[in-house]
Amino acid sequence: MKLQLFAAALAATSLLATLPPAAAHGPTRQKISEKIEINAPPEKVWAVVSNFQDGGWIPVVAKTEGTGGNAPGAKRTLTLKNGATVEEEVAKFEPEKMTLMYRIDKVDVAVLPVTNYSSWLIVTPADDGKKSEVEWRGAFYRGYPNNDPPPELNDEAAVNAVTGLYKAGLESLKKQIEGGS
Amino acid sequence: MTFIGALALLTLLAPPALADEAFITSQPAETLSVVDLATRKVVASLAIPGKPAGIAVSPDGARAFVTAPDGKTLTILDAATRSVTHRVELGGGPLGVAVHPSGSPAYVADWYLHRIKAVDAASGTVTGEVAVGQSPSGLAVTPDGALLLSADRDSDAVSLIDTKTLTRLASIPVGARPFGVTIDAAGMRAYTANVASNDVSVIDLKARKVVARVKVGARPYAVALAQGRAFVTDQYDSTVTVFDTDTLKTLATIPVGDYPEGIAASRDGAFVYVACWEANTLEIIDAVTLKVVETIPVADGPRAFGAFIRQSGD
Numbered sequence: 001m002k003l004q005l006f007a008a009a010l011a012a013t014s015l016l017a018t019l020p021p022a023a024a025h026g027p028t029r030q031k032i033s034e035k036i037e038i039n040a041p042p043e044k045v046w047a048v049v050s051n052f053q054d055g056g057w058i059p060v061v062a063k064t065e066g067t068g069g070n071a072p073g074a075k076r077t078l079t080l081k082n083g084a085t086v087e088e089e090v091a092k093f094e095p096e097k098m099t100l101m102y103r104i105d106k107v108d109v110a111v112l113p114v115t116n117y118s119s120w121l122i123v124t125p126a127d128d129g130k131k132s133e134v135e136w137r138g139a140f141y142r143g144y145p146n147n148d149p150p151p152e153l154n155d156e157a158a159v160n161a162v163t164g165l166y167k168a169g170l171e172s173l174k175k176q177i178e179g180g181s
Numbered sequence: 182m183t184f185i186g187a188l189a190l191l192t193l194l195a196p197p198a199l200a201d202e203a204f205i206t207s208q209p210a211e212t213l214s215v216v217d218l219a220t221r222k223v224v225a226s227l228a229i230p231g232k233p234a235g236i237a238v239s240p241d242g243a244r245a246f247v248t249a250p251d252g253k254t255l256t257i258l259d260a261a262t263r264s265v266t267h268r269v270e271l272g273g274g275p276l277g278v279a280v281h282p283s284g285s286p287a288y289v290a291d292w293y294l295h296r297i298k299a300v301d302a303a304s305g306t307v308t309g310e311v312a313v314g315q316s317p318s319g320l321a322v323t324p325d326g327a328l329l330l331s332a333d334r335d336s337d338a339v340s341l342i343d344t345k346t347l348t349r350l351a352s353i354p355v356g357a358r359p360f361g362v363t364i365d366a367a368g369m370r371a372y373t374a375n376v377a378s379n380d381v382s383v384i385d386l387k388a389r390k391v392v393a394r395v396k397v398g399a400r401p402y403a404v405a406l407a408q409g410r411a412f413v414t415d416q417y418d419s420t421v422t423v424f425d426t427d428t429l430k431t432l433a434t435i436p437v438g439d440y441p442e443g444i445a446a447s448r449d450g451a452f453v454y455v456a457c458w459e460a461n462t463l464e465i466i467d468a469v470t471l472k473v474v475e476t477i478p479v480a481d482g483p484r485a486f487g488a489f490i491r492q493s494g495d
Contacts, residue, residue: 027250027276027292028232029458031209031482091417101439103417118417120439120459139440139459147274147293155251 025141034166045132046098046123058169084111098123113143136166202491206233207480214479235278242492246287248275267305279320290317311347313340319361323368332359355382361403374401397422407446407468414441433471443485456485
């Protein structure tokens with residue numbers, strides 16, 4: 001089963017490799033949103049999530065390397081604890097709305113079974129500014145661009161993988177900030 | 182003057198219809214939102230299963246056609262009563278849809294099987310099909326009904342199809358990954374939004390060739406025409422790029438909600454309507470001042486890919 005999954009992922013990857021990034025998706029883009037309340041003022045939370053050059057609050061991330069700070073066009077490469085890498089780029093940085101939007105430029109579908117992925121991190125005040133709400137939104141297509149995808153690269157697999165990442169990431173963010181580090 | 186002639190003249194002189202509607206497909210919400218364009222309010226919401234994306238409304242406003250790529254169906258609706266008359270099983274991946282000016286047939290592009298099917302509007306039966314390029318996306322029919330255009334996304338080309346015989350007459354190379362295609366009111370030119378080359382190809386339909394390419398924002402999706410201007414949704418820039426269709430000069434870059442996608446002009450050309458997939462809005466642009474004048478919340482994930490304005494009431 002493991003081997004099968006890997007083979008399917010490889011097949012999909014080699015197919016993706018022959019097309020420019022804009023080509024590789026089916027007709028239905030997926031959309032998800034996860035939220036968490038954090039017992040800290042929005043400015044403090046925004047300082048952490050808006051720092052594009054440090055993805056350390058995301059539990060699977062071992063190392064962040066990049067250029068350009070938080071400005072649109074800024075790049076980072078996340079090295080995950082399993083050794084895989086994800087290349088990302090800032091699309092929009094709006095401190096007045098406490099909103100950061102970024103995209104994945106390059107990821108193997110065996111690592112995250114998605115293509116054409118965009119993401120938003122939005123901080124809003126809660127409880128008169130004593131607390132914060134963080135929303136993590138995502139837009140993406142599944143990992144397999146053609147009809148009738150294998151189960152590990154279908155819409156459900158993509159949604160489950162990103163949902164899992166967001167839930168774990170927000171929990172970890174909450175712990176890190178409320179823990180005072 | 183004959184009585185019929187007088188009637189026709191009266192119709193021409195009548196003020197622009199104020200009761201037109203926008204039929205907005207929301208893909209993740211599996212909903213069709215009907216927006217009254219006079220009051221700018223959602224007046225009806227219909228459940229459409231199968232992740233609806235493409236939309237076409239017949240020129241007389243009688244029927245609406247909605248594709249659902251996940252459900253592999255075309256839903257045909259009585260637009261006035263908001264009731265489903267047919268749910269046509271098509272297989273493959275139906276996405277782009279356009280309707281002949283006479284009201285039938287509807288043409289449906291199959292993203293995966295690389296062909297276009299003709300579906301009779303009244304009976305819902307498939308009456309013919311034609312093979313085109315790879316992953317046909319947007320469709321449009323010339324105002325005289327003679328030609329069907331298909332933006333063949335992964336062939337970087339537009340197919341020209343004779344509607345009478347359903348034969349492919351030509352394939353015109355355009356920019357990279359054309360998605361939406363729009364034909365002007367005179368039937369002279371067509372405009373494709375090229376997702377991967379971030380530009381719009383302008384096609385001379387008589388000469389069957391591209392006469393210009395105009396740079397727009399990132400990942401353009403579709404084009405609307407009004408006031409001698411082209412309005413282009415730039416998905417990745419969250420903007421609408423406006424250029425003059427004569428001089429091809431950029432006139433404005435209008436900020437809208439994230440992931441602007443389907444775009445269409447009002448029949449009188451006064452307004453342009455933009456569906457923003459991530460922001461869950463239908464935004465109204467004044468086509469003269471080039472400002473957003475209203476933002477209407479609609480169901481989650483509006484795409485409205487196609488000619489979504491419905492004439493109702495003149």
